[in-house]
Amino acid sequence: MAADGADPHAERPVDEAARADGGGDALLEVEGLTTVFHTDKETIRAVDDVSFSVEEGETLGIVGESGSGKSVTARSILGLIDSPGVIESGSIRFRGDELTGDNWDTHRGDISIVFQDPSNSLNPVYTVGNQIRETLRIHQGIRGQEAREEAVRLLESVGIPDARRRVTEYPHQFSGGMRQRAVIAVALACDPDLLVCDEPTTALDVTIQAQILELLDDLQDEEDLAIVFITHDMGVIEETADRVNVMYAGEMVESAPVGELFDRPQHPYTRGLLASIPGRTVSGDRLPTIGGEVPTPTAEATDCRFADRCPEAFDACERVHPEPIRVGPDHTAACLLHEEGYEHDLDAGDLRGEGTTDGDADAVADGGDRA
Ligand SMILES: Nc1ncnc2c1ncn2[C@@H]1O[C@H](COP(=O)(O)OP(=O)(O)OP(=O)(O)O)[C@@H](O)[C@H]1O
Ligand code: NI
Numbered sequence: 001m002a003a004d005g006a007d008p009h010a011e012r013p014v015d016e017a018a019r020a021d022g023g024g025d026a027l028l029e030v031e032g033l034t035t036v037f038h039t040d041k042e043t044i045r046a047v048d049d050v051s052f053s054v055e056e057g058e059t060l061g062i063v064g065e066s067g068s069g070k071s072v073t074a075r076s077i078l079g080l081i082d083s084p085g086v087i088e089s090g091s092i093r094f095r096g097d098e099l100t101g102d103n104w105d106t107h108r109g110d111i112s113i114v115f116q117d118p119s120n121s122l123n124p125v126y127t128v129g130n131q132i133r134e135t136l137r138i139h140q141g142i143r144g145q146e147a148r149e150e151a152v153r154l155l156e157s158v159g160i161p162d163a164r165r166r167v168t169e170y171p172h173q174f175s176g177g178m179r180q181r182a183v184i185a186v187a188l189a190c191d192p193d194l195l196v197c198d199e200p201t202t203a204l205d206v207t208i209q210a211q212i213l214e215l216l217d218d219l220q221d222e223e224d225l226a227i228v229f230i231t232h233d234m235g236v237i238e239e240t241a242d243r244v245n246v247m248y249a250g251e252m253v254e255s256a257p258v259g260e261l262f263d264r265p266q267h268p269y270t271r272g273l274l275a276s277i278p279g280r281t282v283s284g285d286r287l288p289t290i291g292g293e294v295p296t297p298t299a300e301a302t303d304c305r306f307a308d309r310c311p312e313a314f315d316a317c318e319r320v321h322p323e324p325i326r327v328g329p330d331h332t333a334a335c336l337l338h339e340e341g342y343e344h345d346l347d348a349g350d351l352r353g354e355g356t357t358d359g360d361a362d363a364v365a366d367g368g369d370r371a
Contacts, residue, residue: 025096026053027226028077028111028194033090035069035076045297046072046085048250051324054194059220059227061241061258063234063273067294068247070230074198077228078113079104094194109139112187116199118179121186122171128155128182129167135189154185157222159215177208181215188219195219196228201236213240234277238262246270249305250297252324256331266333268312304336316342 035047047069054060062070075081077092079099092099094107115121123131132151136142142150148167155163158181171179180200187195197216201209213236219225229240237244237258244261246254246269254267265271272290292309304310307317316336324332325339336342 027056027095028054028228029091029093030073030077031091031093033073033076033092034088035072035081036086036088038084038086042298045250045300047076048297048301049090050245050247050250050252052245052252052255054226054228056193057220057224057226058242059229059240061237061244062228062230062247063232063237063244064247065232065273065290065294067249067296069250070232070247071198073247074113074196074228074230077196078111080113109190110192111194111196112190112192113196113198114180114183114187114200116202118176118183118203119171121183122179124171127168127170128174128185132167132182132186132189135186139190150189151185154188155182157188157219158182158185159211160185177204177211180204180208180212184212184215184219188223192225194226194228196230198230199232200229202231202233209236216240234273238277246273249294251301251305251334253306253335254331254333255324256328260328260331264328264331266327266331266338267306267335268310268337269306270333272309304334312337314342 030053031051033047033050034045037044037046050069050073052060062073064070072081072085076087077099079102081087087100090100094110097103097106099107122128126134129148129151132154133143133147136147136150151167152163155167160166160178160181166174166178171182174182180203184195184200195216200216201212204212216227216229217240220227227240229237231237231240241258244254244256244258245252246261246267248269254261254265254270256264256266261270262274265274269290276290290309295305297305301321303319304313304317304322307313310317314336320336320342322334322336322339324334327333327338
C-alpha cells in the first residue's frame with residue numbers, strides 16, 4: 001500500500017482485514033504506515049505496514065515491549081520523523097486530509113503530543129505561564145489579558161492548585177507530577193482533537209501516575225478528546241484504553257476493544273503480555289513471562305517475527321508472514337494459528353509445549369533452521 005508517487009487524495013482500497021474499526025468516518029486513519037531509519041549499517045523497519053484508526057473521543061492504547069515501534073508510530077502521526085528516518089510508504093489521514101507529504105502544518109495544533117519525561121518538554125528559562133501563552137498565541141491567536149486568563153484556566157483544568165500564582169513560576173519550581181500536568185496544559189493550549197501520550201506516566205511514581213491517568217480521563221470527557229495512549233504496561237492499558245493495538249517488531253500483531261482483548265486474546269504475544277501483569281493469570285497460557293527480546297526488523301518480513309519466542313510456533317511460522325486477519329467482530333490478529341490451511345502443520349511440526357525443554361532440536365528436525 002505504497003503512497004509514494006501516488007496522488008495522496010486518491011481513493012485507496014481499504015483492506016477490510018487490516019482495518020479493525022469496521023469503517024466509518026474516523027478522526028485519524030493510518031493505512032499501511034511504514035517508517036524506516038537508514039543507518040550506516042542497515043535499514044531499520046521501525047514501523048512496518050501498520051494500519052489502524054482512531055474515532056472521535058476514543059482512547060486507543062498502543063502496547064508492546066521496548067523497541068516494538070510505539071514511539072515511531074506516534075512521531076509518524078505528528079510528522080516528527082527526522083533524518084535518518086523517513087515515512088517510506090502508507091497514508092495518514094486526519095479528518096480525511098492526507099498528512100504525509102508535508103501536509104502536517106495544516107493540522108498542527110489539531111494533534112498534540114505529551115512525552116514521557118516532563119523535564120524535557122518544558123523550556124527551563126521561561127515560566128510555565130509564558131509557555132502556555134506562547135502556544136495559545138501560535139495555535140489559537142489568543143494574546144494579552146485573554147491569554148493570561150486562559151493560561152490560568154488551563155492550569156486549573158489540569159488540577160494544579162493555586163494556578164494564578166503557579167502560572168508565574170518556572171518548571172524547576174514544579175514537582176514531577178505537577179510538571180507533567182503543566183506539559184498536558186501546554187498540549188491542551190493548542191485546543192487539539194487528538195492527544196498522543198507517549199508513556200506519559202512512566203517517569204512518575206505510582207500514585208502520581210494514577211492521578212495523571214484520572215486527569216486524562218476527565219479531560220477526555222470534558223473536551224471530547226481522542227487519545228492515543230502509548231505504554232508497555234498492560235495494567236495501564238486496562239485502565240485507560242477503549243481499543244488496543246498490540247505492536248511487535250514494528251508490526252501490529254493484534255487489535256481489539258479492550259474488554260475483548262483481555263477476555264479473548266488471540267495472538268500468543270498478547271497472551272504473554274497479559275500473563276506478565278502481576279496477579280493475573282490467563283487460562284491455558286504457558287507464558288508467565290516472555291523470554292528473549294524484540295528483534296530489530298531490518299528486512300521485509302518473510303516469517304513471523306515472534307516465532308522464535310512463541311510457545312505455540314510451528315514450522316510454517318518460519319516461512320510464512322502472517323497478515324492481520326479478522327478473528328472476531330472488530331478484532332484482528334496476525335498469526336497463522338488463525339489462518340486456514342496451516343492447521344495440518346500442527347501435526348507435522350508442532351512445537352507447542354516444547355519451548356521450555358531442551359528437546360527443541362528434535363522438535364525442529366523437520367522444521368528447518370530454527371535456532
Ligand atoms: N532515530 C533513530 N535512528 C535509528 N533507529 C531508530 C531511531 N528511532 C527509533 N529507532 C529504532 O526503531 C525501533 C522502534 O523504536 P521505538 O522508539 O518506536 O520503540 P518503542 O516501542 O517506543 O520502545 P520503548 O518502549 O523503548 O519506548 C527500534 O529498533 C529503534 O532502535
Ligand atoms: Ni517509545
